[in-house]
Amino acid sequence: MEQKQIEEEALRLPLEARAGLAQKLLLSIESPDEREAAEEWLAEAQRRARELDEGTAKPIPAEDVRRKARALFR
Secondary structure, eight states: OOHHHHHHHHHTSOHHHHHHHHHHHHHHHHOOOHHHHHHHHHHHHHHHHHHHHHTSSOOOOHHHHHHHHHHHTO
């Protein structure tokens, strides 16, 4: 199947189906593989731990975070 034909058929889909297809296509381009994602999370965790150790960031109790998150969805 040619790209042009795929595009034409995709554009004939209902709105929700087009949105779902667009999301899947974007995720296929932007989504890092599992190893890359794990490495990025590890780097983020190390950065946050360093900030806590250096005193440039302060910890927030989990209950405070949960309370604020619940308030956002009310």
